[in-house]
Amino acid sequence: MASALVKGVLLAGVCEPGEVWASDCFFEAAEKLGRETGIQAVRTNAEVAGACETLILCVKPQDVAPVLQELRPVLAGKLVISIAAGVSLAALENAAGAGVRVVRVMPNTPALVHKGASAYAVGGAATSKDGEIVERLFGAVGVTSQVKEPLLDAVTGLSGSGPAYAFLMIEALADGGVLMGLPRELSLKLAAQTLAGAAEMVLSTGEHPGKLKDAVASPGGTTIAGLEVLEVCGVRAGLIRAVRSAAERSREMGKA
Numbered sequence: 001m002a003s004a005l006v007k008g009v010l011l012a013g014v015c016e017p018g019e020v021w022a023s024d025c026f027f028e029a030a031e032k033l034g035r036e037t038g039i040q041a042v043r044t045n046a047e048v049a050g051a052c053e054t055l056i057l058c059v060k061p062q063d064v065a066p067v068l069q070e071l072r073p074v075l076a077g078k079l080v081i082s083i084a085a086g087v088s089l090a091a092l093e094n095a096a097g098a099g100v101r102v103v104r105v106m107p108n109t110p111a112l113v114h115k116g117a118s119a120y121a122v123g124g125a126a127t128s129k130d131g132e133i134v135e136r137l138f139g140a141v142g143v144t145s146q147v148k149e150p151l152l153d154a155v156t157g158l159s160g161s162g163p164a165y166a167f168l169m170i171e172a173l174a175d176g177g178v179l180m181g182l183p184r185e186l187s188l189k190l191a192a193q194t195l196a197g198a199a200e201m202v203l204s205t206g207e208h209p210g211k212l213k214d215a216v217a218s219p220g221g222t223t224i225a226g227l228e229v230l231e232v233c234g235v236r237a238g239l240i241r242a243v244r245s246a247a248e249r250s251r252e253m254g255k256a
Helices: 002-011 027-037 045-051 061-074 089-096 109-113 128-139 149-160 162-179 184-205 209-216 222-232 235-255
Strands: 021-023 040-042 054-057 079-082 101-106 116-122 142-146
Touching: 002 027, 002 109, 002 128, 021 027, 021 045, 027 040, 040 045, 045 061, 054 061, 054 128, 061 089, 079 089, 079 128, 089 101, 101 128, 101 149, 109 116, 116 128, 116 149, 128 142, 149 162, 149 235, 162 184, 162 235, 184 209, 222 235
Parallel strands: 021 040, 054 079, 079 101, 116 142
Antiparallel strands: 101 116
């Protein structure tokens, strides 16, 4: 995710390579990104914090507090953006210390191909300008929206986990094509492009997906026959329950 963000902001012209610094517990990873993009790859988090006014924590949830506590002496007055799932704004502010502006973002993996969907919530000390910075950074790799922090659990269940649901649907559709005689490679290509095209139609037309669905389903035709099977199998209810379950799990992680 860090690599996707770096490449996205550079491609969009949000930052110049010399303005971006990166560190990683495996220096080789940061060094490789530096060679690919021209950014400053360094060995320690302290070097990044000393050079930059905006810090993005792309670490696992259990590593957030140790990293922020390590950097606490140099964080005053800086903007800290965390993409760690389940780590609350209160926990971030407590670990970072007084005077640190904190924003929490929930991105998703399609940011790797600049088709990400993210949402963010701002901490008590963060300003409207900080929100604009977040929108420029994460808007470079997709779309982003501001929400109240309690809604980030729902965002996690929907767009954070959602790519996995979509991959499952693509795989299943491709299997169906193979079952009916299509070569595996062609079936997978058709399935992926079909979901990508359908998603683009929703976004570009602004039409309700139900209306677009009805436009495909001719009376007595093939599509309505297929839709009947999906309803009988509970696909719609299954997806709704998947989002709810993932959101509830995110909420549990935050409490823990």
